[in-house]
Every structure is written in structure tokens, then in C-alpha cells.
């Protein structure tokens with residue numbers, strides 16, 4: 001069976017129910033599902049088809065634990081930059097992300113989406129979305145997350161990153177404890193114009 005045939009929920013269902021899944025069961029992801037997810041990721045458009053990406057899948061328990069400790073430092077470094085220093089300071093909208101920062105080491109697979117060439121970070125963005133949509137089609141959830149310069153050296157050492165390569169996104173993956181979608185987004189009328197900024201089409205009503 002080809003990768004395309006394994007992704008057999010509708011595209012619409014996948015897109016409209018793809019939300020950030022941060023509470024993840026520890027159950028392992030089968031090899032063939034990881035194959036499908038990464039095979040879908042590498043089909044994505046990218047600048048000049050240079051495919052300047054590399055995906056490191058963390059599965060070993062000890063590696064995940066060590067990465068989890070680094071991720072937690074990175075998450076708090078980002079919050080420190082915003083003026084938050086302890087759990088009591090953290091606003092409610094960050095609470096699920098804070099919990100993920102504590103738990104990410106127990107997530108069954110963590111995909112580190114890397115760029116292999118300087119100036120090519122944008123090229124891994126469509127691949128990351130392909131990765132998440134194909135995971136969704138297999139009942140596997142996750143979310144895009146980012147690290148922080150404070151942990152760059154630790155990440156490089158843990159993963160043996162070659163010169164020129166860097167982690168762009170860190171995507172925890174696994175079976176959701178909760179449910180997929182729907183998502184809450186601004187109405188079309190706030191985000192779409194036709195011909196010039198601010199001319200809202202009648203097919204994009206508010207709400």
C-alpha cells in the first residue's frame with residue numbers, strides 16, 4: 001500500500017480538525033506510521049526543490065529524556081524573555097504548553113525538523129504541515145514547537161548536528177489524550193480582502 005493510500009480520511013476533515021495536541025499517551029507509534037508521516041513530509045514544496053531538510057525522530061527513552069530536559073530549559077527561556085519566571089506567573093493560555101514542557105520527554109516520538117542550509121528555514125514549513133496533516137490522518141496528534149538560542153549548543157551536542165544544520169521545529173507526536181479539532185480562528189472577513197486591503201468580499205461574512 002502506498003503512503004497516499006494510507007492517508008484515507010478526507011483532506012477537509014484533516015485540515016479542519018488539525019489542532020495542537022499537547023496531551024499525548026505514551027503508546028508507541030508503529031514504524032510504518034512514522035514512515036508514512038515522514039514520507040508525506042518530504043513531498044512538500046520547498047525553495048528550488050533543494051529539499052534542505054532533515055528529520056530526526058527521537059524514539060529512544062534515554063534520548064527523549066535528555067531532550068525533554070533541554071526542551072524544558074528552552075521553554076522557560078522563552079517565557080523569561082517575556083517576563084515570566086515561575087509557574088504562578090504563567091498566563092492561562094500558556095498552561096497547556098507549560099505542561100508539555102514538563103512532559104515532552106515521555107511522548108513516544110519527537111520529530112526535530114532541521115534545516116540543512118543557512119537561510120533555508122522557510123523551506124521546512126510546508127513539510128512540517130504535511131507531517132502534521134498526515135499524522136492527523138493516522139489518528140496521531142502533535143504540535144509545532146520551537147526551541148531557544150540558549151539551548152542551541154546542548155541540542156547540537158545531543159543530536160550530533162553537522163555544521164550548517166539547525167533545528168527549526170520540534171514536533172512531539174503520539175496518540176491524543178483528548179480529541180482533535182475543531183479550532184478557533186478569526187472569521188474570514190477579518191483576514192481576507194479582494195483586490196485591495198480592506199475590501200471584504202461578500203462571500204467572506206463575519207462570524
Ligand SMILES: Cc1cc2nc3c(=O)[nH]c(=O)nc-3n(C[C@H](O)[C@H](O)[C@H](O)COP(=O)(O)O)c2cc1C
Pocket residue numbers: 018019020021022096097100143144145146147183184
Ligand atoms: C511557528 C509556531 C511555533 C509554535 N510554538 C509553539 C511552542 O513553542 N509550544 C507550543 O506548545 N505550541 C507552539 N505552537 C502551537 C500554537 O500555539 C498553536 O498552533 C496555536 O495556538 C493554535 O492552536 P490550535 O491549533 O490548537 O487552535 C506553535 C505554532 C507555530 C505555527
